[in-house]
Amino acid sequence: MMIEAIDVTKRYGNETILSSISFEIKKGQSVAVLGPSGSGKTTLLSILGLLLEPCCGEILLYGQRMRGLSDTELSNLRNHHMGYVFQNSQLIGSLTVGDNVLLPARLAGKAREKQKQSREILEQFGLANRINHLPHQLSFGQKRRVALARALVMEPQLILADEPTNDLDEKMAQQVSHVLLGLKDQGVALIVATHDRQLAERMDRRVRIDQGKLFDITFQDREIGKLKDG
Ligand SMILES: Nc1ncnc2c1ncn2[C@@H]1O[C@H](COP(=O)(O)OP(=O)(O)OP(=O)(O)O)[C@@H](O)[C@H]1O
Numbered sequence: 650m651m652i653e654a655i656d657v658t659k660r661y662g663n664e665t666i667l668s669s670i671s672f673e674i675k676k677g678q679s680v681a682v683l684g685p686s687g688s689g690k691t692t693l694l695s696i697l698g699l700l701l702e703p704c705c706g707e708i709l710l711y712g713q714r715m716r717g718l719s720d721t722e723l724s725n726l727r728n729h730h731m732g733y734v735f736q737n738s739q740l741i742g743s744l745t746v747g748d749n750v751l752l753p754a755r756l757a758g759k760a761r762e763k764q765k766q767s768r769e770i771l772e773q774f775g776l777a778n779r780i781n782h783l784p785h786q787l788s789f790g791q792k793r794r795v796a797l798a799r800a801l802v803m804e805p806q807l808i809l810a811d812e813p814t815n816d817l818d819e820k821m822a823q824q825v826s827h828v829l830l831g832l833k834d835q836g837v838a839l840i841v842a843t844h845d846r847q848l849a850e851r852m853d854r855r856v857r858i859d860q861g862k863l864f865d866i867t868f869q870d871r872e873i874g875k876l877k878d879g
Pocket residue numbers: 661666684685686687688689690691692693736
């Protein structure tokens with residue numbers, strides 16, 4: 650098992666966002682996380698991405714318990730094992746596009762070795778002529794592609810992407826989906842929160858968050874249109 654959540658609960662004040670949910674993903678598997686706005690998709694991804702601590706329950710990465718690890722230990726695990734695409738991109742405003750993409754490599758002491766590759770990823774995303782721009786000089790869709798490029802540069806075995814095709818026109822959304830699905834074919838595990846039905850349909854599994862609980866969407870549910878809310 651690559652990553653597991655066991656009986657995870659997350660509350661804000663007296664509001665329960667996730668209620669004792671369990672979830673796991675194996676190496677090379679892909680899962681779409683669906684559910685209406687505010688249902689807890691970002692909360693779940695943040696917990697699985699070791700960015701947010703649940704109130705109760707356990708997260709295991711390759712069987713290792715995450716509870717009690719220091720921030721530095723968690724950052725190192727994140728940087729080596731996961732690529733995270735934030736819903737709001739979260740680029741560093743003072744760094745150029747090129748430096749944002751290289752940041753994970755720089756943190757791991759591999760900036761030089763990853764330079765060519767980061768440039769190639771940006772080219773693939775149609776951003777070759779934006780390498781020296783700052784984030785505030787980009788459109789939402791461009792920022793999102795930079796955020797995806799940054800998540801890919803360390804070639805992680807797990808990608809967590811929070812609505813990666815939002816703000817993109819159809820052609821770009823298809824291209825980003827194509828890149829994600831290509832990674833899936835290479836054996837990278839994907840957890841993708843999305844409202845994009847086409848992308849969701851092409852994942853191995855679909856789950857839906859509803860009132861704090863996580864449900865597997867079965868073929869029967871899809872037949873009767875329960876995928877709609879995603
Ligand atoms: N820091 C916080 N403090 C209090 N409530 C929060 C906090 N973060 C999120 N919430 C609440 O948790 C719920 C789930 O939020 P989350 O961002 O996970 O939803 P989502 O499914 O990702 O929605 P969307 O599709 O709009 O991105 C929302 O009702 C939100 O208001």
